[in-house]
Amino acid sequence: MPENQKQAQLIFRPMTTSDLDQVAAVDRAAFPTPWPKDAFLYEIKRGRNSVCWVAEQAESGGEIQVVASIVIWLVLDEAHIGTLAVKPGYRGQKIGQKLLALTLIECQRRGARQALLEVRQSNHAAQALYRKLGFETVGLRKDYYKDTHEDAILMTLERLNLENLAQLAQGG
Numbered sequence: 001m002p003e004n005q006k007q008a009q010l011i012f013r014p015m016t017t018s019d020l021d022q023v024a025a026v027d028r029a030a031f032p033t034p035w036p037k038d039a040f041l042y043e044i045k046r047g048r049n050s051v052c053w054v055a056e057q058a059e060s061g062g063e064i065q066v067v068a069s070i071v072i073w074l075v076l077d078e079a080h081i082g083t084l085a086v087k088p089g090y091r092g093q094k095i096g097q098k099l100l101a102l103t104l105i106e107c108q109r110r111g112a113r114q115a116l117l118e119v120r121q122s123n124h125a126a127q128a129l130y131r132k133l134g135f136e137t138v139g140l141r142k143d144y145y146k147d148t149h150e151d152a153i154l155m156t157l158e159r160l161n162l163e164n165l166a167q168l169a170q171g172g
């Protein structure tokens with residue numbers, strides 16, 4: 001089948017224990033100090049206090065693979081983004097944007113009203129994504145990343161806006 005006729009289907013859904021090998025592989029490909037598999041397992045088991053989702057791509061050939069993952073911690077009315085990664089080769093297709101928007105909608109459904117995150121100062125791609133979602137820089141955390149001694153930029157989204165998030169979840 002010609003490349004442009006391949007029917008790739010993207011599904012966004014909660015992470016399960018059977019995703020863990022693939023989720024850990026996506027994380028390893030994204031970060032100098034990736035989360036171990038057990039850290040994701042712990043987050044899934046915390047259930048009420050975290051939102052753990054994946055994006056799964058079903059290719060026309062039948063192969064299904066995890067291409068992105070996210071973990072968000074819920075603390076009172078705050079959604080704290082713990083980790084977000086898209087598999088290399090699948091970036092630049094709005095997968096990160098859709099996954100983040102959909103999970104923030106889920107966080108809002110579960111009581112969150114605002115969101116925050118830390119991001120490496122050198123990570124311009126992620127910062128651009130967060131700005132597109134409406135996050136603003138509010139501070140700096142010195143020497144936050146112990147592996148590279150890099151500073152973290154602290155970004156917040158003051159009010160989760162369902163209408164805006166729904167549009168972003170559609171790829172807008």
Ligand SMILES: CC(C)(COP(=O)(O)OP(=O)(O)OC[C@H]1O[C@@H](n2cnc3c(N)ncnc32)[C@H](O)[C@@H]1OP(=O)(O)O)[C@@H](O)C(=O)NCCC(=O)NCCS
Pocket residue numbers: 030031083084085086087090091092093094095096097098118119120123124125126128129130132
């Ligand atoms: C950051 C990351 C999650 C983005 O995911 P992605 O699926 O490639 O991003 P999207 O295609 O959804 O991009 C959405 C928006 O983000 C911004 N963006 C994403 N990648 C960008 C890049 N390389 N340069 C500039 N802007 C970028 C753009 O505003 C883009 O909107 P546009 O396509 O309308 O211009 C991905 O690059 C990644 O996994 N990086 C490694 C792990 C990481 O840094 N995680 C975040 C830790 S805080």
